[in-house]
Amino acid sequence: MKSNLKKASLLFTGILVGGKLFAQTPDTTRASDYVKPFSGDDAFRTWSIGVSGGVLTPYTIIGSNRKQDFTSPKANLGYGVYIKKQITPAVGIQADFLGGKLGADNSQVNSFGNTYDSYSTKLHYAASLSANVTVGNISWHDNKSAIQPYVSVGGGTMHYTPVLTSGGTSTNFRTDNGGAINEFYIPVGVGVKFNIAKGINLDLGYQVSFVYSDNVDGFNYGSNNDRFSYAHAGLEFALGKKSKPQMAVHNPVSSMRTEYMMENQNTKNQLQAQIDAQKAQNDQLKADLATTNANLAKFTADSDGDGVPDFYDKCPNTPAGTKVDGAGCPLPVAKDVKVYVTEADRQVAREAVKNLEFDFGKATIRQHSDESLNKLAQLMVAKKFSLKLSGYTDNVGSVEANLKLSRARAEAVKTYLATQGVEPSKITAEGYGKASPIASNKTAKGRQQNRRVEFSLY
CATH class of the missing domain: 2.40.160.20 (Porin)
Structure with missing residues (x-):
């Protein structure tokens, strides 16, 4: 034994x-022990x-x-x-x-x-x-x-x-x-x-x-x-x-730590590079701005305070409070002109409302509505009418979404009329969502009627 x-x-x-x-033989190499987690x-x-x-x-x-x-x-x-x-x-x-x-x-x-x-x-x-x-x-x-x-x-x-x-x-x-x-x-x-x-x-x-x-x-x-x-x-x-x-x-914990350190270092390097590039860009912008300010200083003086720099002011020393045009000269005083809206004019507006349709859930005006809108645009240009647009929707969807859609539809009509020659300042557009329905929302026909934009000439 x-x-x-x-x-x-x-x-x-x-x-x-x-x-x-x-x-x-010391085992000091750690990179060779690293394995991507999972x-x-x-x-x-x-x-x-x-x-x-x-x-x-x-x-x-x-x-x-x-x-x-x-x-x-x-x-x-x-x-x-x-x-x-x-x-x-x-x-x-x-x-x-x-x-x-x-x-x-x-x-x-x-x-x-x-x-x-x-x-x-x-x-x-x-x-x-x-x-x-x-x-x-x-x-x-x-x-x-x-x-x-x-x-x-x-x-x-x-x-x-x-x-x-x-x-x-x-x-x-x-x-x-x-x-x-x-x-x-x-x-x-x-x-x-x-x-x-x-x-x-x-x-x-x-x-x-x-x-x-x-x-x-x-x-x-x-x-x-x-x-x-x-x-x-x-x-x-x-x-x-x-x-x-x-x-x-x-040791999976070591690999996860190494993965974290590598990603952290890469992120740090990327952020530092972005910071350095942004600093260089900011310095260049400061230099350009200083040069631009120096060149524009002579164009900023406005002695008469009419909002037109002296360099462009063709009518200097305009009295305070006088409205001027782009050249600094007083604007002619507009005379009040009375506008009368006839029943025939309102009928043109009613036809435009009657024929106005949008794609479902969108603010896109359907093509067959163009003819009535064109007639309304011609009337407004000829008689210098102003127009208020009020957009409405049916009750399908949230209140917020309907408000947004009704405003978008009113704005779409305003944009279309402006492309036909009507001054945008003559048109106001508002959206009221599913408020004030004119028909029942329980039927498809009623909901179609409630999806509308009302016109008010004045």
Whole structure:
């Protein structure tokens, strides 16, 4: 047993020293660890392989060891390899292979009075498929995770050959199939991984395998199935492009922080560039304005205060309060002219109202309304009439929308008449929305009548 413990100790030491050598290469590169948040699996290394060595023993930290078939468990050298596919940063599927030897001395006395001095079981292989769950892989102090505690559970088959020794004579437990046995077992493990270099992890773990039989030691005592443990140290190597981070150790919080810092810096640079460009533009505008003010100073003097600069004033020294034209000369005093609106004139306005239609929900005048509006425009130009336009809508829609639409329709009529020669100052346009309906809004015909613009000549 001392020889086996020495071998296991040397194996642990070698792995730890190797880990220290790897760890001496500082991982200061952070850009290579960055992955855009919410990227797919292609952005990571999701496959890895691992090797391990350690101690195989029937002694376990779970359950009562006093009730095992042999009372003095031995520690023997074990070894293992695995391949793992990481599904998410926290969950991976792992295929394990475990080999080595189990042994113990001093059997219990079974119900037949049989005892054995020792047993030695060659574990040809134990192959299993397990779920490996990382308990935590985010470091809030470092950009890259450093430690990942994990748990695992699975199931598989093991192929082994138990040999019993009594009185110096060794015999196989089974006489058929070369003494070999195949059994189902359930491995349950815990451990912790240390990131010693990019894509390389030191794996320290402890696994208890529960066998679905009582044949591992070749001796039946009591009603308990056999179990054994494997305490190990090993190295895990990520497969794939070295430029990609390993999913199992990736820190998504770091990537989100990097993304934020990059976007923040880009935004800051863009804003600074815009500020600098705006400052340069403002400086140029100030210079241009100063030049323009200097050139226009001579055009701003207005000695008589009539609103026309002296440079353009053809009639200087106009008395205060006198209305002048663009040349600064007094405007002729307009004589009051009385305007009379006849019944025939009102009939022209009524025809224009009767034939006026708009597109539904719009301020677009339909073409067949043009003829009546043209006659009204000719009348207003000829007799210098003024016109008040009052726009109305039906009750479909909100109050605010109807007010806006009624004003727009009145303005549309005003614009049309202005294009026909009527002075815009002769026309006032108001909108009253769905107020003052002239027909029922419960029928399509009534609503059509309520969508109108009323004309008042004066």
